[in-house]
Amino acid sequence: MEDRLKYIDLFAGAGGFSQGIKYANAEVALGVDNWGIAAKNYRNNFENIFLQENIGSVSNIVSLISDYDFDVIVGGPPCQDFSSAGKGVEGERANLTLEFSKIVSILKPKYFIMENVPNARKSNSYQKAKKNFLEGGYGVTETILDANYYGVPQRRKRLFLIGALNQPDFDISENFEMRQTIFPLTVKEYMPDISLTDYYLHPRSYERRGVFSVYEPSPTIRGVNRPKPKTYVQHIGNTNKDDEVVSLSYDLRSRIQTFPKEYHWVGNISEIEQMIGNAVPPLLAKAVVETISNHSKKEPYVGEEYEFYKFLQKQKGLTKDEYKSTIKELRKSYRYLRNKNRSTSQSQLIKSIGLENTIVNDYLEFKGN
Numbered sequence: 001m002e003d004r005l006k007y008i009d010l011f012a013g014a015g016g017f018s019q020g021i022k023y024a025n026a027e028v029a030l031g032v033d034n035w036g037i038a039a040k041n042y043r044n045n046f047e048n049i050f051l052q053e054n055i056g057s058v059s060n061i062v063s064l065i066s067d068y069d070f071d072v073i074v075g076g077p078p079c080q081d082f083s084s085a086g087k088g089v090e091g092e093r094a095n096l097t098l099e100f101s102k103i104v105s106i107l108k109p110k111y112f113i114m115e116n117v118p119n120a121r122k123s124n125s126y127q128k129a130k131k132n133f134l135e136g137g138y139g140v141t142e143t144i145l146d147a148n149y150y151g152v153p154q155r156r157k158r159l160f161l162i163g164a165l166n167q168p169d170f171d172i173s174e175n176f177e178m179r180q181t182i183f184p185l186t187v188k189e190y191m192p193d194i195s196l197t198d199y200y201l202h203p204r205s206y207e208r209r210g211v212f213s214v215y216e217p218s219p220t221i222r223g224v225n226r227p228k229p230k231t232y233v234q235h236i237g238n239t240n241k242d243d244e245v246v247s248l249s250y251d252l253r254s255r256i257q258t259f260p261k262e263y264h265w266v267g268n269i270s271e272i273e274q275m276i277g278n279a280v281p282p283l284l285a286k287a288v289v290e291t292i293s294n295h296s297k298k299e300p301y302v303g304e305e306y307e308f309y310k311f312l313q314k315q316k317g318l319t320k321d322e323y324k325s326t327i328k329e330l331r332k333s334y335r336y337l338r339n340k341n342r343s344t345s346q347s348q349l350i351k352s353i354g355l356e357n358t359i360v361n362d363y364l365e366f367k368g369n
């Protein structure tokens with residue numbers, strides 16, 4: 001257990017990232033957030049220490065954290081302000097990205113991880129923070145990951161900036177790529193016991209679909225959840241009947257975010273929805289934490305998806321590049337078929353791709369079915 005990396009989770013919220021650290025069998029040394037109800041939820045569900053403090057007050061935070069033993073500092077500063085990124089309207093919350101970079105540069109953990117929405121990359125504060133990390137002695141790597149390929153039954157893209165102290169800039173995208181599942185995960189596959197078939201998820205705009213099937217990945221779980229308005233007009237893209245659908249309970253939304261079944265939420269409904277929507281899906285965080293462990297031990301990723309590549313390499317002589325472009329093609333066929341039929345099970349769908357594609361047959365054989 002000695003070689004487990006110890007993490008400090010800043011802007012920890014109700015603990016999405018902390019849960020991922022636990023799933024990855026690393027150690028959470030400390031969680032910090034200034035939101036009372038998040039503190040309550042975090043303390044209810046985690047054994048490690050949690051401090052309810054304002055991270056904007058850098059010197060205070062630095063002195064508090066200095067008392068702990070840690071290797072990695074992780075932080076997902078609030079991202080609301082980045083929706084207007086590029087228009088020069090970056091508010092106080094975007095500043096917290098800068099404060100995070102200051103804290104890391106002073107405390108100098110072996111690694112840091114900063115998580116945000118992909119759009120954050122275009123903002124001034126993100127670029128300034130990145131400059132701070134580089135000047136603070138970090139080599140960095142930047143990647144956008146879609147949770148849907150890391151065991152999360154939800155399409156959700158997030159940006160990760162990862163730094164390693166006293167190292168040149170590095171690239172661990174291959175480790176992330178090799179960890180990806182071949183096909184995106186659906187809600188039904190993740191939760192076979194779910195009793196719903198179709199549900200309503202309030203779209204950002206009515207130009208988008210609002211009714212979804214459990215036989216597809218869910219769209220991004222956001223911090224607001226609304227019932228279907230009486231005035232809702234069926235979207236042309238809704239292939240399922242949408243007159244009776246209801247929205248998901250927060251319990252189901254928490255499961256789709258891959259919080260454990262036993263996670264005990266407290267607060268009023270809108271607070272709970274907000275904490276769930278804010279979270280880094282724990283299983284995505286797990287993939288990031290495991291990748292850092294691989295990097296720190298200088299070991300390659302070994303796992304099922306990588307084994308499938310090795311299997312293809314042996315059986316078909318595929319190179320890594322050929323493998324990657326094959327996967328791209330398979331995903332395209334998958335999306336095409338899924339969009340045509342949203343009530344077929346994942347295994348049926350994959351089998352029907354397999355009728356025309358030998359690699360999918362190899363995949364099914366590899367998986368043992």
Ligand SMILES: C[S@@+](CC[C@H](N)C(=O)[O-])C[C@H]1O[C@@H](n2cnc3c(N)ncnc32)[C@H](O)[C@@H]1O
Nearest residue numbers: 011012013015016017034035054055076279280
């Ligand atoms: C995107 S959420 C983080 C979610 C979390 N990483 C997870 O995986 O569950 C951002 C968090 O930053 C917290 N926050 C905002 N301003 C803060 C401040 N000045 N000090 C401490 N925490 C703050 C919010 O309360 C919120 O929980």
